[in-house]
């Protein structure tokens with residue numbers, strides 16, 4: 599007997615010059631206006647790395663290198679599971695192609711942002727990464 603396979607949503611902790619890129623959602627209504635890590639659903643037959651690189655290309659217009667996963671997964675409604683990977687820019691400048699806005703935040707600013715609930719699991723780890731990343735000179 600096979601159940602419905604769990605679908606994975608991959609999201610990026612994209613860090614550049616000691617700051618993290620957050621994106622403001624436009625949909626669904628209950629999430630519109632709130633900030634998330636860019637990403638999306640893994641398609642059948644696609645690896646998580648490839649899915650995340652594709653989503654970042656589609657949503658931000660950039661090429662990225664995908665690194666290690668952050669600790670832990672978050673169960674989302676509808677049998678989805680959310681997983682976050684570190685990412686770095688290879689080429690391009692992020693643009694809000696599918697979001698209403700983008701914002702680069704440092705550790706202090708991250709704490710003030712209205713993040714979607716699911717992503718709050720990673721706040722301590724993201725703050726730690728930002729505080730130990732090489733900053734802007």
Ligand SMILES: Nc1nc2c([nH]c(=O)n2[C@H]2C[C@H](O)[C@@H](COP(=O)(O)OP(=O)(O)OP(=O)(O)O)O2)c(=O)[nH]1
Nearest residue numbers: 607608609634635636637638639674680714716717
């Ligand atoms: N991309 C992304 N989705 C998130 C985050 N946190 C969170 O709860 N979600 C939820 C919102 C959605 O219910 C689900 C999938 O997000 P999505 O709408 O970006 O995925 P997608 O582009 O592949 O979706 P779609 O075109 O099929 O609607 O994950 C996050 O940080 N990033």
